[in-house]
Amino acid sequence: MTTVRSYSKINLGLHIGPPRPDGYHHLATIYQTIELHDLVTVTATVSGETSITLRCQHPGVPCDERNTAYKAVAMALDALETKAAVEIAIDKRLPVQGGIGAGSANAAAAILALEAELGRQLTANARLALAGGVGSDVPMFLIGGTMLGIERGEETFPLPDLPSFHIVTAFPEVGVSTPQAFRDWDATLTQNAENDRLIEFRRRVAMAFAGQPGVSGKAGDLAEEPLLALVRTGLENDFETVVFPQQPSLRALKSALEEGSLYSALSGSGSSLFGLYCTEEAAQAAQQRVRSLGCEARQTRTLPRSEYWATMFI
């Protein structure tokens, strides 16, 4: 039996580009892993026939082949050319359709736990390719820390880790369907310049993380924190444009998170929102403000890559 902490993520800026011929959208985002997690437990025994069973206590999570962890395990067994009896148990602590990638993280955790159970590993290339086949934000959970995501989000590159910040996440009861949010974005747009925005965002990320002057247009900010550099030049999540008008209460939650924060935003396509804070006091105050609006709020922190891997297996 192998149990893995299936950590979640936030998006620090997200730009949506034009639709691709396969129906997905080009995008550019910074992913950041955070400490909040589900637990994924896998038991696997090599067998003459493959059987996969999955248990999860959350009513919104399918327990069949539609489950991301189920899919990932089935695909990994194929890639390993192995048949096995596999039991997966997901202890769901995070919201479903929350924009913090919990379902995607479950898939990555299941692959890693299956490998540990079988004592065999896919090549890094095969593992990343397989993860991208399960979902666009599954591969980032095989890297962890601060990352750039491009193409449809599945091409993920590690960035130098941001320092660990205090975070408050707001979990509204409403869920947001990711495909619907992309369709809504398409419906509101004249898209001529959209690819240019992705390219510009990628360049700003490169400059900010290289610590180069010119990000803010001012000389002398070589040592500036990458996050501050990005915030100063505008760090936006395009999904806010379509999700906030449909769910106006989310705007008030963002305002509640904003005070005293370095940055606050919707995560992914929502409905979760988050704020980043330099001090625990500022985070505590924000948590209280969100709770006073009747919304669940949790205090947590960003998880750098080394800690992500060091604390994953229980």
Ligand SMILES: C[C@@](CO)(OP(=O)(O)O)[C@H](O)COP(=O)(O)OP(=O)(O)OC[C@H]1O[C@@H](n2ccc(N)nc2=O)[C@H](O)[C@@H]1O
């Ligand atoms: C857009 C993000 C940002 O982090 O949203 P969240 O899920 O976190 O909210 C993710 O990349 C989502 O990743 P994931 O949840 O794995 O999405 P997938 O299963 O690959 O795709 C679900 C559906 O979303 C749409 N989709 C997804 C990614 C993309 N770049 N373009 C799209 O158009 C497609 O309609 C696709 O069928």
Ligand SMILES: Nc1ncnc2c1ncn2[C@@H]1O[C@H](COP(=O)(O)OP(=O)(O)O)[C@@H](O)[C@H]1O
């Ligand atoms: N292991 C899983 N955990 C959560 N949701 C899952 C899982 N497998 C499949 N799903 C389905 O995926 C959808 C959203 O997944 P989730 O990762 O929670 O959202 P988001 O990508 O917005 O963070 C839900 O509609 C749910 O039915």
